Amino acid sequence: MLAVFDIDGVVADVRHRLHHLERHAWDDFFDEACADPLLDEGARLVKELALQHDIVWLTGRPEWLRDVTGSWLSAHGLPGAELHMRPWGDYRPARRYKLSVLTELAPRGVAALIDDDDEVVRAAVRAGFPAVLADWVPRERVLRRAQERDGRT
Numbered sequence: 001m002l003a004v005f006d007i008d009g010v011v012a013d014v015r016h017r018l019h020h021l022e023r024h025a026w027d028d029f030f031d032e033a034c035a036d037p038l039l040d041e042g043a044r045l046v047k048e049l050a051l052q053h054d055i056v057w058l059t060g061r062p063e064w065l066r067d068v069t070g071s072w073l074s075a076h077g078l079p080g081a082e083l084h085m086r087p088w089g090d091y092r093p094a095r096r097y098k099l100s101v102l103t104e105l106a107p108r109g110v111a112a113l114i115d116d117d118d119e120v121v122r123a124a125v126r127a128g129f130p131a132v133l134a135d136w137v138p139r140e141r142v143l144r145r146a147q148e149r150d151g152r153t
Contacts, residue, residue, distance in 0.1 A: 001111040003046075003053035004102065007061065007069065009116030010134040011042035011078060033061070034068050038076045041136040045114065046078055053111050055080025058101050060094045062086050095123040102129055 008014045013036055020029035046055060055078075061069055063085045070083060084101045092100075098120050102110060106129075113124045113131040116139055124131035 001053050001109040002056045002105055003049040003111055004056045004058050004105065004113045005042070005046055005080075006098075006113075006115040006117070006120070006134070007057060007059040007073075008036075009039075009137055009139060010114055011039050011046060011076070012036035012072065013039050013137065015137070030062065030065055033065060034072060036072065039137060042114070042134060043076065043078060045134075046080070049112065050079040054082075056105065057083045058098055058113070058115075059084070060086050060097060063088055093119070095119045099123050099127055102127070 005011065012033070014033075016035070016037070017029050017032040020026075020032070049055065057069075057073065057080055059069065066083065066085055069085065073080070073083075086097060090097060094117050098113075098115070102113060102124060110129050113121070113129055114134050115121055115124075115131065116134040116137065118133055118139075121131040121133045
Protein backbone atom coordinates (compact mmCIF):
# COMPACT_ATOMS: atom_id res chain seq x y z
CA MET A 1 0.00 0.00 0.00
CA LEU A 2 1.07 3.55 -0.74
CA ALA A 3 1.16 6.66 1.42
CA VAL A 4 1.04 9.58 -1.01
CA PHE A 5 2.44 12.91 0.14
CA ASP A 6 2.37 16.40 -1.27
CA ILE A 7 5.57 18.39 -0.71
CA ASP A 8 4.89 22.14 -0.50
CA GLY A 9 3.07 22.96 2.72
CA VAL A 10 3.37 19.38 3.94
CA VAL A 11 7.11 18.75 4.34
CA ALA A 12 8.52 21.90 2.69
CA ASP A 13 7.85 25.32 4.17
CA VAL A 14 7.27 27.63 1.20
CA ARG A 15 6.27 30.72 3.15
CA HIS A 16 9.60 32.45 2.51
CA ARG A 17 8.91 32.49 -1.24
CA LEU A 18 5.18 33.19 -1.43
CA HIS A 19 5.79 36.90 -2.09
CA HIS A 20 6.85 35.97 -5.64
CA LEU A 21 3.35 34.66 -6.36
CA GLU A 22 1.87 38.13 -5.81
CA ARG A 23 3.77 39.21 -8.96
CA HIS A 24 3.22 35.90 -10.78
CA ALA A 25 7.02 35.55 -10.79
CA TRP A 26 6.93 31.76 -11.21
CA ASP A 27 10.63 31.33 -12.00
CA ASP A 28 11.64 33.28 -8.89
CA PHE A 29 9.17 31.29 -6.78
CA PHE A 30 10.52 27.95 -7.98
CA ASP A 31 14.18 29.03 -8.01
CA GLU A 32 14.04 29.37 -4.22
CA ALA A 33 12.59 25.88 -3.63
CA CYS A 34 16.02 24.52 -2.75
CA ALA A 35 16.04 26.76 0.34
CA ASP A 36 12.72 25.59 1.81
CA PRO A 37 12.95 24.76 5.50
CA LEU A 38 11.72 21.32 6.54
CA LEU A 39 8.34 21.14 8.25
CA ASP A 40 8.93 18.83 11.21
CA GLU A 41 5.28 17.77 11.51
CA GLY A 42 5.18 16.52 7.94
CA ALA A 43 8.60 14.88 8.15
CA ARG A 44 7.55 12.95 11.26
CA LEU A 45 4.38 11.74 9.57
CA VAL A 46 6.26 10.61 6.45
CA LYS A 47 8.76 8.64 8.52
CA GLU A 48 5.99 7.11 10.61
CA LEU A 49 3.95 6.00 7.59
CA ALA A 50 7.10 4.71 5.85
CA LEU A 51 7.27 1.97 8.50
CA GLN A 52 4.16 0.36 6.99
CA HIS A 53 3.77 1.86 3.50
CA ASP A 54 5.72 2.76 0.39
CA ILE A 55 6.05 6.54 0.20
CA VAL A 56 5.10 8.25 -3.05
CA TRP A 57 5.51 11.99 -3.60
CA LEU A 58 2.79 13.81 -5.56
CA THR A 59 3.51 17.48 -6.09
CA GLY A 60 2.20 20.26 -8.26
CA ARG A 61 5.77 21.45 -8.78
CA PRO A 62 6.70 21.53 -12.47
CA GLU A 63 8.67 18.68 -13.99
CA TRP A 64 11.68 20.93 -14.67
CA LEU A 65 12.18 21.14 -10.88
CA ARG A 66 12.71 17.35 -10.55
CA ASP A 67 16.45 17.43 -9.75
CA VAL A 68 16.08 20.22 -7.18
CA THR A 69 13.11 18.48 -5.55
CA GLY A 70 14.80 15.07 -5.45
CA SER A 71 17.94 16.60 -3.95
CA TRP A 72 15.88 18.48 -1.35
CA LEU A 73 14.01 15.32 -0.28
CA SER A 74 17.27 13.38 -0.06
CA ALA A 75 19.08 16.14 1.85
CA HIS A 76 16.33 16.05 4.47
CA GLY A 77 16.43 12.27 4.79
CA LEU A 78 12.87 11.77 3.58
CA PRO A 79 12.05 8.28 2.29
CA GLY A 80 10.51 7.45 -1.05
CA ALA A 81 12.05 7.58 -4.50
CA GLU A 82 8.86 7.76 -6.56
CA LEU A 83 8.14 11.36 -7.47
CA HIS A 84 5.17 12.54 -9.55
CA MET A 85 5.47 16.12 -10.80
CA ARG A 86 3.27 18.34 -12.95
CA PRO A 87 4.06 17.66 -16.62
CA TRP A 88 5.20 20.43 -18.95
CA GLY A 89 2.28 22.61 -20.02
CA ASP A 90 -0.18 21.06 -17.53
CA TYR A 91 -2.02 23.92 -15.82
CA ARG A 92 -5.06 22.03 -14.54
CA PRO A 93 -6.16 22.91 -11.02
CA ALA A 94 -4.23 20.91 -8.43
CA ARG A 95 -7.30 18.89 -7.49
CA ARG A 96 -7.72 17.63 -11.07
CA TYR A 97 -4.04 16.97 -11.72
CA LYS A 98 -3.53 15.11 -8.44
CA LEU A 99 -6.73 13.09 -8.75
CA SER A 100 -5.57 11.85 -12.16
CA VAL A 101 -2.29 10.64 -10.64
CA LEU A 102 -4.09 9.03 -7.69
CA THR A 103 -6.28 7.16 -10.17
CA GLU A 104 -3.13 5.83 -11.88
CA LEU A 105 -1.74 4.75 -8.49
CA ALA A 106 -5.01 3.13 -7.33
CA PRO A 107 -4.23 -0.41 -8.57
CA ARG A 108 -1.24 -0.46 -6.18
CA GLY A 109 -3.46 0.54 -3.24
CA VAL A 110 -3.53 4.02 -1.75
CA ALA A 111 -3.61 3.90 2.06
CA ALA A 112 -3.60 7.69 2.42
CA LEU A 113 -3.09 10.98 0.64
CA ILE A 114 -1.63 13.79 2.75
CA ASP A 115 -2.01 17.25 1.19
CA ASP A 116 -2.31 20.85 2.41
CA ASP A 117 -4.89 21.77 -0.23
CA ASP A 118 -8.40 21.23 1.11
CA GLU A 119 -9.79 21.10 -2.42
CA VAL A 120 -7.40 18.27 -3.31
CA VAL A 121 -8.36 16.42 -0.13
CA ARG A 122 -12.10 16.83 -0.82
CA ALA A 123 -11.70 15.66 -4.42
CA ALA A 124 -9.73 12.62 -3.28
CA VAL A 125 -12.30 11.68 -0.64
CA ARG A 126 -15.16 12.10 -3.15
CA ALA A 127 -13.29 9.71 -5.47
CA GLY A 128 -12.97 7.15 -2.68
CA PHE A 129 -9.38 7.74 -1.57
CA PRO A 130 -8.52 8.13 2.11
CA ALA A 131 -7.06 11.61 2.53
CA VAL A 132 -5.79 13.78 5.36
CA LEU A 133 -5.49 17.57 5.37
CA ALA A 134 -2.04 18.75 6.39
CA ASP A 135 -3.05 21.77 8.43
CA TRP A 136 0.12 22.52 10.37
CA VAL A 137 0.91 25.59 8.22
CA PRO A 138 -1.79 28.17 7.45
CA ARG A 139 -2.52 28.13 3.72
CA GLU A 140 -2.16 31.57 2.21
CA ARG A 141 -4.73 32.87 -0.30
CA VAL A 142 -1.99 33.50 -2.88
CA LEU A 143 -0.96 29.83 -2.72
CA ARG A 144 -4.57 28.68 -3.11
CA ARG A 145 -4.83 30.83 -6.26
CA ALA A 146 -1.59 29.39 -7.65
CA GLN A 147 -2.75 25.83 -7.04
CA GLU A 148 -6.38 26.02 -8.01
CA ARG A 149 -6.78 28.87 -10.48
CA ASP A 150 -3.35 29.14 -12.10
CA GLY A 151 -2.49 25.42 -11.96
CA ARG A 152 1.13 26.20 -11.20
CA THR A 153 2.02 24.36 -8.02
